[in-house]
Amino acid sequence: MAILSLAFKSLLNRxxxxxxxxxxxxxxxxxxxxxxTLKTETNNSFLKSISGTDLIIGSRGASSQLLLSSVFHIxxxxxxxxxxxxxxxxxxxxxxxxxxISLGDSHKGYTVMATDLSFYDHFSYANKQHLSVExxxxxxxxxxxxxxxxxxxxLNYKIGDKVIVTHGGGEIEGHHxxxxxxxxxxxxxxxxxxxxQTLVISLEAMEAMHTDNHNHFGALxxxxxxxxxxxxxxxxxxxxxxxxxxxxxxxxxxxxxxxxxxxxxxxxxxxxxxxxxxxxxxxxxxxxxxxxxxxxxxxxxxxxxxxxxxxxxxxxxxxxxxxxxxxxxxxxxxxxxxxxxxxxxxxxxxxxxxxxxxxxxxxxxxxxxxxxxxxxxxxxxxxxxxxxxxxxxxxxxxxxxxxxxxxxAHHGHQDTQDQxxxxxxxxxxxxxxxxxxxxxxxxxxxGMQNYVNNFKEEPLTAIIPALALQELWQFFSIAEVxxxxxxxxxxxxxxxxxxxxxxxxLNERRREMAILRSVGARPGHIFGLIIGEAGFxxxxxxxxxxxxxxxxxxxxxxxxxxxxxxxLDINMLxxxxxxxxxxxxxxxxxxxxxxxxxxxxYSLSDGMSIKF
Amino acid sequence: MIKLTNxxxxxxxxxxxxxxxxxxxxxxxLFIEGPSGSGKSTLLNLLGGVLxxxxxxxxxxxxxxxxxxxxxxxTFRSNHIGFIFQQFNLIPYLSVLDNITLxxxxxxxxxxxxxxxxxxxxxxxxxxxxxxxxTDPALLQRNVNELSVGQQQRVAVARAMLGSPExxxxxxxxxxxxxxxxxxxxxILFEECKKEDITLIFVSHDTSLKNHFNQHINLPEIxxxxxxxxxxxxx
Numbered sequence: 001m002a003i004l005s006l007a008f009k010s011l012l013n014r015x016x017x018x019x020x021x022x023x024x025x026x027x028x029x030x031x032x033x034x035x036x037t038l039k040t041e042t043n044n045s046f047l048k049s050i051s052g053t054d055l056i057i058g059s060r061g062a063s064s065q066l067l068l069s070s071v072f073h074i075x076x077x078x079x080x081x082x083x084x085x086x087x088x089x090x091x092x093x094x095x096x097x098x099x100x101i102s103l104g105d106s107h108k109g110y111t112v113m114a115t116d117l118s119f120y121d122h123f124s125y126a127n128k129q130h131l132s133v134e135x136x137x138x139x140x141x142x143x144x145x146x147x148x149x150x151x152x153x154x155l156n157y158k159i160g161d162k163v164i165v166t167h168g169g170g171e172i173e174g175h176h177x178x179x180x181x182x183x184x185x186x187x188x189x190x191x192x193x194x195x196x197q198t199l200v201i202s203l204e205a206m207e208a209m210h211t212d213n214h215n216h217f218g219a220l221x222x223x224x225x226x227x228x229x230x231x232x233x234x235x236x237x238x239x240x241x242x243x244x245x246x247x248x249x250x251x252x253x254x255x256x257x258x259x260x261x262x263x264x265x266x267x268x269x270x271x272x273x274x275x276x277x278x279x280x281x282x283x284x285x286x287x288x289x290x291x292x293x294x295x296x297x298x299x300x301x302x303x304x305x306x307x308x309x310x311x312x313x314x315x316x317x318x319x320x321x322x323x324x325x326x327x328x329x330x331x332x333x334x335x336x337x338x339x340x341x342x343x344x345x346x347x348x349x350x351x352x353x354x355x356x357x358x359x360x361x362x363x364x365x366x367x368x369x370x371x372x373x374x375x376x377x378x379x380x381x382x383x384x385x386x387x388x389x390x391x392x393x394x395x396x397x398x399x400x401x402x403x404x405x406x407x408x409a410h411h412g413h414q415d416t417q418d419q420x421x422x423x424x425x426x427x428x429x430x431x432x433x434x435x436x437x438x439x440x441x442x443x444x445x446x447g448m449q450n451y452v453n454n455f456k457e458e459p460l461t462a463i464i465p466a467l468a469l470q471e472l473w474q475f476f477s478i479a480e481v482x483x484x485x486x487x488x489x490x491x492x493x494x495x496x497x498x499x500x501x502x503x504x505x506l507n508e509r510r511r512e513m514a515i516l517r518s519v520g521a522r523p524g525h526i527f528g529l530i531i532g533e534a535g536f537x538x539x540x541x542x543x544x545x546x547x548x549x550x551x552x553x554x555x556x557x558x559x560x561x562x563x564x565x566x567x568l569d570i571n572m573l574x575x576x577x578x579x580x581x582x583x584x585x586x587x588x589x590x591x592x593x594x595x596x597x598x599x600x601x602y603s604l605s606d607g608m609s610i611k612f
Numbered sequence: 613m614i615k616l617t618n619x620x621x622x623x624x625x626x627x628x629x630x631x632x633x634x635x636x637x638x639x640x641x642l643f644i645e646g647p648s649g650s651g652k653s654t655l656l657n658l659l660g661g662v663l664x665x666x667x668x669x670x671x672x673x674x675x676x677x678x679x680x681x682x683x684x685x686x687t688f689r690s691n692h693i694g695f696i697f698q699q700f701n702l703i704p705y706l707s708v709l710d711n712i713t714l715x716x717x718x719x720x721x722x723x724x725x726x727x728x729x730x731x732x733x734x735x736x737x738x739x740x741x742x743x744x745x746x747t748d749p750a751l752l753q754r755n756v757n758e759l760s761v762g763q764q765q766r767v768a769v770a771r772a773m774l775g776s777p778e779x780x781x782x783x784x785x786x787x788x789x790x791x792x793x794x795x796x797x798x799x800i801l802f803e804e805c806k807k808e809d810i811t812l813i814f815v816s817h818d819t820s821l822k823n824h825f826n827q828h829i830n831l832p833e834i835x836x837x838x839x840x841x842x843x844x845x846x847x
């Protein structure tokens with residue numbers, strides 16, 4: 001013990017070399033343990049990326065590619081599989097739930113993933129945790145987007161912000177689907193999985209972006225695509241007016257209008273389905289439909305060369321023919337009223353209409369127009385009347401447009417023309433990239449995997465995530481080994497630094513050894529002094545290294561989580577870490593045998609003679 | 613008290629020490645005169661039990677050194693002999709007091725003796741320092757390298773004397789001192805050795821000092837190996 005106290009005092013006397021050695025060992029220990037920690041944490045966060053999902057199904061191909069693209073959103077997306085396949089598989093008796101996943105688009109470098117609402121119910125990570133919403137509300141709207149926490153913080157997005165999705169994964173390349181802006185409905189809480197770097201949209205919207213083959217939707221027949229999306233509808237109707245005035249004699253045009261009306265119907269139907277749209281919108285859409293019908297009816301009348309006096313009746317008939325979902329009264333404007341309030345109508349529909357209408361401003365205008373229109377109908381020629389008709393139509397649509405805008409203000413989102421068309425078209429997803437499947441019982445996994453791998457209608461691959469993750473991790477084990485070797489060498493360099501410092505000090509310490517010998521120290525004491533010094537330096541280095549590691553982890557934890565979405569869990573040293581530290585300590589003592597043996601020899605030969 | 617008989621020590625096949633007989637009496641102050649190269653440090657190492665002779669015997673205080681193991685010799689040395697060297701006698705990283713009490717780290721016997729006399733090692737160290745004329749308490753706080761050479765040598769004396777070993781061997785302890793300090797140092801050393809009844813073996817090439825001693829030996833005269841060396845050189 002006396003020798004250890006001497007060793008300690010000796011070290012303190014040579015503070016500079018002591019601290020340099022101490023730091024070199026401390027840094028190597030920090031590096032070694034840091035690498036170990038990172039390795040463990042990476043492995044953990046890697047294996048925690050998905051849980052509770054029994055199978056991931058994708059098109060036939062490499063399972064690692066399917067795993068990487070579907071779970072980590074890394075690399076090329078796999079080939080698509082049919083949505084029908086998804087529907088078939090989800091109906092399979094062993095399947096408890098199935099979530100369709102579609103990938104391939106990005107937003108400013110972040111992955112855009114399309115899925116449906118069941119994703120939030122079934123997708124889980126880590127210890128079967130579900131994704132949780134930090135702010136906003138997951139909106140079942142076609143053009144709502146739910147963004148991951150990192151997307152929100154890095155791009156400084158908030159609820160209601162507009163997002164344009166880019167085709168392809170790159171940050172700059174690819175086609176911008178700027179005709180279909182999304183509004184942010186919810187921001188997810190950090191999960192430290194790839195979801196943090198992901199924007200989640202609806203499958204329908206993904207399909208909508210792609211069905212037009214990356215051309216804007218706007219190319220409705222007879223229309224000119226306008227770049228602005230704000231008042232496109234209005235402009236659109238101007239176009240209608242212009243068009244009607246100029247070319248209503250073309251029969252083809254009528255057909256086109258009919259087509260348009262059908263689209264409008266669909267839109268209407270879609271709004272019926274959509275619980276987020278209130279009555280007002282509904283009615284506005286109804287208005288819109290009605291007017292288009294009216295318009296169309298007018299054209300139809302024109303085409304039929306009917307008498308103007310019979311216009312109303314004719315129009316009515318036309319409406320009856322075309323409208324799939326409404327009851328129609330004699331006059332087109334009554335039908336309009338019908339759409340608004342679903343009320344009883346009589347011939348004096350204008351007044352009733354006025355009384356019942358919620359959209360007074362608009363409808364008053366419409367009424368006037370209708371009145372005018374009626375007047376014209378009774379007295380004017382066809383062309384004139386039509387003109388008036390269109391005039392009215394335009395006004396009406398303007399009002400409708402305003403209403404529509406007001407409605408959409410709920411979301412801070414205003415549908416572009418393309419989006420409305422997309423809604424009207426009632427787009428259904430055709431293709432997806434992957435299916436996350438939960439099974440009714442774990443025993444069903446292999447059977448189901450077999451079933452999927454031999455799926456008749458298209459070639460599929462089913463992977464078991466936990467297994468595939470482990471397999472993939474094996475791939476990284478080479479890098480892990482390389483990293484380990486590097487850190488072992490760093491520790492070795494630290495220890496060799498200590499060795500060289502002790503060796504260099506030996507000659508100048510031979511006098512000290514002689515003095516110690518003279519007062520009765522044995523060569524073994526001298527040996528112990530050197531070994532003790534090395535042991536102290538290494539032990540202090542290890543302690544400092546561990547302290548540095550924890551300081552570093554504490555400092556890095558927040559930035560790693562916020563900038564890299566990597567959650568570093570700070571734990572106690574593992575048994576493995578302690579083993580490593582013990583090995584370092586023992587190595588230091590073993591290395592110190594070299595100067596220890598030398599000094600032992602010196603002290604034997606020098607004795608008490610002071611030669612230096 | 614110290615008896616050397618037919619002592620031979622060779623280093624790399626070359627005889628360095630060949631002494632037929634040497635007797636040193638208790639309480640004697642012996643001056644061994646020897647220029648450098650005459651084998652005096654080898655003789656001191658043999659006396660200290662650090663080196664083992666190839667032939668002959670060394671008996672100290674009735675104890676034959678060849679009967680002891682090397683570690684027993686180390687303990688024997690620390691129990692019974694105090695050493696003073698030419699200079700740089702002190703361990704640089706130990707305080708003045710720690711330097712003085714260092715022998716007690718290795719010798720339980722001397723520690724026991726100290727504690728019989730004083731209440732603690734440090735008290736005894738301070739008492740010795742005072743006796744050696746180092747009364748300034750500020751000295752104790754200083755790094756040993758900041759002491760003057762004369763002060764360092766007196767600290768070395770204090771260390772050699774702590775716990776009253778029977779023998780003190782001083783190897784050129786005054787060579788680093790100037791004439792005044794040399795005289796003062798020798799006076800103090802003699803005084804303390806007398807007081808404690810310590811046998812003093814003083815080795816030096818400085819013959820001017822031999823008058824202070826009641827016995828003196830010229831090492832080349834008794835060391836035949838040395839004579840051989842000289843003859844060889846002559847040839």
